[in-house]
Amino acid sequence: MSDTAHPIEHHRDDEGTRLGFWLFLYTELFLFAALFLVYAVYRSAHLEDFKLAAENLNTTIGTINTIILLTSSLTMVLSLDALKKGSVKLAKTLLLVTFALGMAFLVIKGFEWSAKFDHHLFLQTAKGIAAGEGSPLFTPGEEMLPVGQVLFFGLYFIMTGTHALHIIIGATWMLIVFFWMSKGSINQDNHGVLERCGLYWHLVDVIWIFLFPLYYLIA
Amino acid sequence: MESSPSQSYLNSHTSPKWTSGFMSWFMSTDHKRIGIMYAVAMFSFFFIAVCLGFVMKLQKMYPASSGWEIIPPELYGSFFTLHAIIMIFLFIVPGAPAVLGNFILPLQIGAKDVAFPRVNLLSFWLYLFGAVMAVVGILLGGADTGWTFTPPYSINTKTISIFGVAFDSISWMLTAAFILGWGTILTGINFIVTVHRMRAKGMGYFKMPLFTWSIYATSWLQVLATPVVGITLLMIVIERIMPVGFFDPSKGGDPILFQHLFWIYSHPAVYIMILPSMGLVSEIIPTNSQKPIFGYKSIAIASCSIAGVGYLLWAHHMFTTGMSDFAAILFSFLTFFVAIPTAIKVFNWTATLYKGSISLTPAMLFALAFIFNFSIGGLTGMFLGSLSTDIHLHDTDFVVAHFHYTMFGGAAFGLIGGVFHYFPKMFGKMYSMLWAKIGFGFMFIGFNALYFPMLLLGYYGMPRRYHTYPDMPIFNKLQMASTLGSWILVTGVILVLAVWIHALLKGKKTTEVNPWNSSTLEWQTATPPTLFNFEEDVEITRDPYDYEAFRGEVKAGTAAGANNV
Numbered sequence: 011m012s013d014t015a016h017p018i019e020h021h022r023d024d025e026g027t028r029l030g031f032w033l034f035l036y037t038e039l040f041l042f043a044a045l046f047l048v049y050a051v052y053r054s055a056h057l058e059d060f061k062l063a064a065e066n067l068n069t070t071i072g073t074i075n076t077i078i079l080l081t082s083s084l085t086m087v088l089s090l091d092a093l094k095k096g097s098v099k100l101a102k103t104l105l106l107v108t109f110a111l112g113m114a115f116l117v118i119k120g121f122e123w124s125a126k127f128d129h130h131l132f133l134q135t136a137k138g139i140a141a142g143e144g145s146p147l148f149t150p151g152e153e154m155l156p157v158g159q160v161l162f163f164g165l166y167f168i169m170t171g172t173h174a175l176h177i178i179i180g181a182t183w184m185l186i187v188f189f190w191m192s193k194g195s196i197n198q199d200n201h202g203v204l205e206r207c208g209l210y211w212h213l214v215d216v217i218w219i220f221l222f223p224l225y226y227l228i229a
Numbered sequence: 230m231e232s233s234p235s236q237s238y239l240n241s242h243t244s245p246k247w248t249s250g251f252m253s254w255f256m257s258t259d260h261k262r263i264g265i266m267y268a269v270a271m272f273s274f275f276f277i278a279v280c281l282g283f284v285m286k287l288q289k290m291y292p293a294s295s296g297w298e299i300i301p302p303e304l305y306g307s308f309f310t311l312h313a314i315i316m317i318f319l320f321i322v323p324g325a326p327a328v329l330g331n332f333i334l335p336l337q338i339g340a341k342d343v344a345f346p347r348v349n350l351l352s353f354w355l356y357l358f359g360a361v362m363a364v365v366g367i368l369l370g371g372a373d374t375g376w377t378f379t380p381p382y383s384i385n386t387k388t389i390s391i392f393g394v395a396f397d398s399i400s401w402m403l404t405a406a407f408i409l410g411w412g413t414i415l416t417g418i419n420f421i422v423t424v425h426r427m428r429a430k431g432m433g434y435f436k437m438p439l440f441t442w443s444i445y446a447t448s449w450l451q452v453l454a455t456p457v458v459g460i461t462l463l464m465i466v467i468e469r470i471m472p473v474g475f476f477d478p479s480k481g482g483d484p485i486l487f488q489h490l491f492w493i494y495s496h497p498a499v500y501i502m503i504l505p506s507m508g509l510v511s512e513i514i515p516t517n518s519q520k521p522i523f524g525y526k527s528i529a530i531a532s533c534s535i536a537g538v539g540y541l542l543w544a545h546h547m548f549t550t551g552m553s554d555f556a557a558i559l560f561s562f563l564t565f566f567v568a569i570p571t572a573i574k575v576f577n578w579t580a581t582l583y584k585g586s587i588s589l590t591p592a593m594l595f596a597l598a599f600i601f602n603f604s605i606g607g608l609t610g611m612f613l614g615s616l617s618t619d620i621h622l623h624d625t626d627f628v629v630a631h632f633h634y635t636m637f638g639g640a641a642f643g644l645i646g647g648v649f650h651y652f653p654k655m656f657g658k659m660y661s662m663l664w665a666k667i668g669f670g671f672m673f674i675g676f677n678a679l680y681f682p683m684l685l686l687g688y689y690g691m692p693r694r695y696h697t698y699p700d701m702p703i704f705n706k707l708q709m710a711s712t713l714g715s716w717i718l719v720t721g722v723i724l725v726l727a728v729w730i731h732a733l734l735k736g737k738k739t740t741e742v743n744p745w746n747s748s749t750l751e752w753q754t755a756t757p758p759t760l761f762n763f764e765e766d767v768e769i770t771r772d773p774y775d776y777e778a779f780r781g782e783v784k785a786g787t788a789a790g791a792n793n794v
Contacts, residue, residue, distance in 0.1 A: 026344050026426035033418045033452055040456040044490055048464070048475060051486055157474065157481025164473030168464070 059158025264331030325505030339429025370398025417451030443508025458494030506643025518585025595646025602638025627687025671721030678714025
């Protein structure tokens with residue numbers, strides 16, 4: 011009996027891949043849905059505290075970030091459109107712009123987070139508390155924020171953190187797509203990967219559109 | 230009809246780089262090889278968890294007041310947690326879809342592979358990675374939270390430190406469960422797209438075999454439910470590391486909210502476990518009765534409605550948490566409602582047997598045992614679904630026995646029956662019919678001897694998860710019966726596994742294409758199947774269980790049938 015090898019011929023089924031990817035996006039949405047559910051439950055339980063805590067967030071910065079992310083979705087669509095029409099160079103430029111906007115979002119988010127850290131509105135690890143590295147939020151014995159505000163900041167860091175993680179994944183994917191476009195394996199006839207990368211990016215965008223008002227605009 | 234064995238998937242490869250030994254399996258994107266790799270891993274874990282269960286039953290042979298102690302109480306807490314984590318996350322949730330869904334589904338619909346073969350391999354790797362993580366967590370620290378990880382206990386319980394380093398084995402295992410979840414989701418997406426896009430020419434939705442239908446319904450549940458539990462388990466991890474009180478009442482959190490989020494996945498999960506086995510029974514019974522399945526469409530629709538309604542009744546796990554009466558009544562009603570499509574299936578299977586020409590192959594015996602055990606499991610579920618009796622039975626051995634009647638006596642028996650059914654097709658080897666039947670006998674008798682007393686124990690008030698019980702005649706007798714049953718059951722499990730291993734190593738080679746004379750498409754490929762399953766493109770012209778037409782085809786020589794029929 012001789013061993014034989016048959017490399018799989020890649021039959022392309024764009025329709026099927028699109029279906030699979032939409033299902034994947036759906037699962038991502040449900041992952042966030044659980045977090046939004048937790049948010050809804052605690053906000054209805056601590057309405058006043060959520061309002062007070064939200065005053066600590068900077069609406070201007072939030073708005074700038076929203077504009078950045080929405081613009082990046084636009085450049086993403088334009089990039090895909092350019093590729094479909096055959097102008098690879100334009101598509102690549104627009105993809106890079108999208109990537110840069112995503113990075114800008116992250117940098118601003120980073121400043122925002124570190125400002126929170128400076129005001130001690132951050133998640134202190136249980137170990138840190140035991141070691142006495144307290145923050146006004148959680149140091150036992152000192153005056154603590156009401157639990158509703160603690161929950162608000164807990165949810166704020168976890169939800170924007172998960173969102174930022176998705177931005178990083180999306181941006182990394184863009185770099186890979188950019189590389190493949192330079193190599194020519196993603197082109198006018200085979201633009202599925204860029205399309206899916208774009209869909210993913212829009213999902214990240216859509217989630218932010220819900221995060222923004224729920225955290226920044228309720229004060 | 231015989232086929233040539235020289236070009237089977239067992240000696241052809243999807244990648245020219247890996248053509249021999251371990252890597253030819255580990256790197257293979259062939260759905261058949263992936264199915265078998267799952268089988269090897271899963272049944273190994275299954276056996277480990279059976280051993281844990283065996284020790285727990287031994288512990289309960291005599292009450293502690295008689296001086297009997299096999300394992301101390303803390304270890305008992307660890308044992309039932311590990312037993313459940315292994316059985317649920319590593320064995321029965323991937324279960325039949327991972328093993329037979331992978332192997333049989335593309336064959337049944339006449340496809341060359343699943344829609345995304347490489348994603349399929351990724352799913353397996355995720356499964357393996359998560360499983361190794363879970364086992365490492367078990368070895369290094371263990372957990373005593375029960376598989377439900379219910380807070381606030383799961384947030385506050387301490388884990389041991391090893392080599393002077395605090396090792397948080399609970400967070401570790403929660404992360405493992407999260408990774409396993411992504412493996413399941415990707416498998417689900419893969420199967421949905423496969424069923425939508427890759428059916429053979431002429432195979433409309435209502436010409437698909439019923440196993441395919443059940444996997445299809447299961448896949449939707451996997452995609453819809455798993456992400457929620459994934460993020461919920463991660464929230465427990467976050468809460469263990471940082472002082473955010475999502476679910477800890479002392480920090481403003483709501484532990485009931487966790488239970489809702491947990492059961493939103495974990496109740497559909499029991500349908501993820503049982504539906505594929507129902508599909509297997511729907512294949513085994515018509516084949517071994519040699520007649521069309523009764524009510525094909527109603528079984529297919531029942532699979533989907535079980536999946537749909539099963540998604541909406543999670544809170545019947547929480548009747549004793551003090552949720553609102555209105556919600557309790559609603560969830561109780563939905564629980565009764567889901568019994569309807571389930572019962573439709575049971576009636577259809579028994580009606581299929583009527584006037585059939587029945588052959589009692591090992592697979593058929595397991596399928597019949599499935600109906601018997603699952604009926605008890607389903608009906609005891611109704612006791613738990615009614616609000617008043619649940620107050621009495623909640624958190625007793627009754628719940629444990631009910632769960633095992635559905636999941637072990639149902640899902641696992643169905644899966645084992647399915648493996649017996651498809652064994653010759655998978656490996657081109659035949660097992661010992663006699664020893665398989667003996668193994669079945671031990672398993673069936675042992676199973677009922679083990680779990681039926683537990684139904685009564687629960688009724689008499691024996692709480693679950695306790696490592697001992699008061700020295701009372703009624704408890705002593707039933708516990709003793711249950712322990713003796715566990716010995717018979719374990720003998721049966723060992724026999725069944727031994728029959729498989731023996732068949733693999735020394736079994737009689739067979740190339741017979743259709744040994745059980747089945748009318749569905751998967752039995753028309755070579756034994757074992759070739760790499761791309763079908764030499765030519767397939768076209769479907771008749772219903773999958775049309776035995777009359779099938780016999781005509783066999784006579785005309787256009788389809789393969791059994792030699793001895």
